[in-house]
Amino acid sequence: MATSTTFQQAPDTETLRAELAVATRILARHNLVGMFGHISSLLPEDRRFLIHPGAGSRKDRCTPSDVFEVALDDEWRLGLPLELYMHSEVHRLSPQVRSLVHVHAPALTQLSLFSEVPGEALVFNAGFWPDVVPVYNEADLVRDRSAAKDLARLLGDASVALLRWHGAIIAAPTVRQAVVRAIHAEENARLLLGTLSCGRPIIPLPRENARREIYERIATDRHLSSYWLYEASLVELRPETKDTVSE
Ligand SMILES: [Zn+2]
Numbered sequence: 001m002a003t004s005t006t007f008q009q010a011p012d013t014e015t016l017r018a019e020l021a022v023a024t025r026i027l028a029r030h031n032l033v034g035m036f037g038h039i040s041s042l043l044p045e046d047r048r049f050l051i052h053p054g055a056g057s058r059k060d061r062c063t064p065s066d067v068f069e070v071a072l073d074d075e076w077r078l079g080l081p082l083e084l085y086m087h088s089e090v091h092r093l094s095p096q097v098r099s100l101v102h103v104h105a106p107a108l109t110q111l112s113l114f115s116e117v118p119g120e121a122l123v124f125n126a127g128f129w130p131d132v133v134p135v136y137n138e139a140d141l142v143r144d145r146s147a148a149k150d151l152a153r154l155l156g157d158a159s160v161a162l163l164r165w166h167g168a169i170i171a172a173p174t175v176r177q178a179v180v181r182a183i184h185a186e187e188n189a190r191l192l193l194g195t196l197s198c199g200r201p202i203i204p205l206p207r208e209n210a211r212r213e214i215y216e217r218i219a220t221d222r223h224l225s226s227y228w229l230y231e232a233s234l235v236e237l238r239p240e241t242k243d244t245v246s247e
Contacts, residue, residue, distance in 0.1 A: 011044075024067075026179050027179060028059035099171075108186055130159065136150070136164065168189075176225075180227055
């Protein structure tokens with residue numbers, strides 16, 4: 001029987017810091033973060049979070065010591081991602097979201113241009129895709145706290161929201177799930193664009209509860225753990241790298 005993926009015990013900050021560095025390198029390998037895009041990890045006491053550095057940093061070389069620790073009320077400072085506040089306000093409004101990914105990925109961005117964004121999930125692993133995808137309609141980056149609060153409210157309980165002309169955010173109860181969901185969100189967007197352009201009827205996954213049940217059967221702890229270990233093995237740092245990365 002499928003089980004939800006949550007930590008049995010709250011992990012310590014250094015474990016989460018190492019995990020976030022691996023997560024950043026995995027997302028970089030999939031071209032989901034680079035010059036743009038970021039991932040955060042809410043710390044156990046719900047008032048602080050971890051996030052990797054902003055635009056100028058090499059995400060494919062991210063180490064634990066590169067990761068910033070930020071309080072929800074902290075103001076942006078040099079070195080942090082410009083759109084920091086989307087993480088602050090999503091984690092504040094929805095602390096069950098332990099990890100948030102923001103991407104400027106091409107397929108998700110292209111999908112955001114549709115006047116009505118498709119709510120179809122086309123593969124089992126995208127069973128978290130919302131039946132109704134929230135779309136943020138501001139023609140600007142999420143550069144202040146007010147805009148971030150609007151985005152957090154728009155996301156609500158959904159796992160994905162699109163930002164028109166811009167990209168997407170992906171929410172999850174763990175860093176590992178956030179990474180895997182981000183990979184499959186971009187995959188689902190790419191498949192939607194491809195199948196819709198064929199102009200032929202499609203048979204997507206069912207919607208609502210049936211879709212969630214399918215996803216729970218697929219996205220088990222065991223599945224996510226093996227997926228994570230595989231992806232992490234592809235982004236191991238060279239031994240001479242200063243920081244070690246733990247599992
Ligand atoms: Zn952005």
